[in-house]
Amino acid sequence: MSFTAATEIDNAIATITLTGDLDASSAPVFREQIDIAAQASPKRIVLMASGLDYMASAGLRVLVFANQKLGTDVDIYLVAPQELVLETLQKTGFDQSVIIVDDYDTAIA
Amino acid sequence: MEQLTVPGELASLKLIAEFVLAEASKVGLDKKASYRLRLAIDEIATNIILYGFHESAQKGDLHLSATTDNSKLEIAIEDSAIPFDPINARQVEATELERPLEERQVGGLGVYLAIQGVDQFRYERVSDRNRNIFVMNLA
Structure with missing residues (x-):
């Protein structure tokens, strides 16, 4: 399924909703949304991931880019990733670097 | 044997x-195994396209073939890009x-996910070609 990423900024929280397949061809779309979010100097990034069906290492690279772009003070939350996307995060240790939560309310609390 | 030839461009990943996924479905691989196989092949194909072709300003195709013998699916x-052995990378x-x-x-994560996501991974250099082989055992 084709990839989409849409950003909303509210109260210094940038929420990016991800859907579809995130591979090396679609990663620039995600990266562009990180750039848009960064312009608002958010204090937190919330990635809505329940509709993200697939993620290759190109997606992990964007997470590293986000961290470098926004600085280590800005936490990255990942809300409700699917089982196999989560498995990739765990295998590569990225589950220690982003905050994985079950729902949006926890991410913005 | 099923085959697919695509240009060495990121747009071919889809x-x-x-x-x-169609080959995995034909042999009845479950969702997890299908996902891991797709991820492995996606990562190696991405490497071939970005580093084998684009970075060395070469153009070329990727040739995929799938075979099965009831005990395993092999893709x-x-x-024809520059020699690249993921196992020794x-x-x-x-x-x-x-x-x-x-x-x-971040370099190397894709190869890591590829090699440890499949039941067997092999690399062969055959004349002027790289051949990356991915094997999933069938239950």
Whole structure:
């Protein structure tokens, strides 16, 4: 399924909703949304991931880019990733670097 | 034997994924195994396209073939890009996987996911071609 990423900024929280397949061809779309979010100097990034069906290492690279772009003070939350996307995060240790939560309310609390 | 030939461009990744998932479905691989096989092939295909072709300003195709013998599904990718053996490429150290994001070296993660996501991975250099072979055992 084709990839989409849409950003909303509210109260210094940038929420990016991800859907579809995130591979090396679609990663620039995600990266562009990180750039848009960064312009608002958010204090937190919330990635809505329940509709993200697939993620290759190109997606992990964007997470590293986000961290470098926004600085280590800005936490990255990942809300409700699917089982196999989560498995990739765990295998590569990225589950220690982003905050994985079950729902949006926890991410913005 | 099913085959697919696509240009060495990132836009081909979608067709490659469709081919792999269709072959996985034909032999009844479950969702997890299908996902891992697709991820492995996607990562290696991405490497071939970005580093084998684009970075060395070469053009070429990726040739995929799928075979099955009831005990396993084997998918091979062949390309004419510069020699690249993922097994002997820079391996990700276990300590690297524990580093925080700001200290991450991201190179090598794709190859790591590819090799450990399939039941068997082989690399062969056959005349002027790289051949990456991915095997999934059938239950």
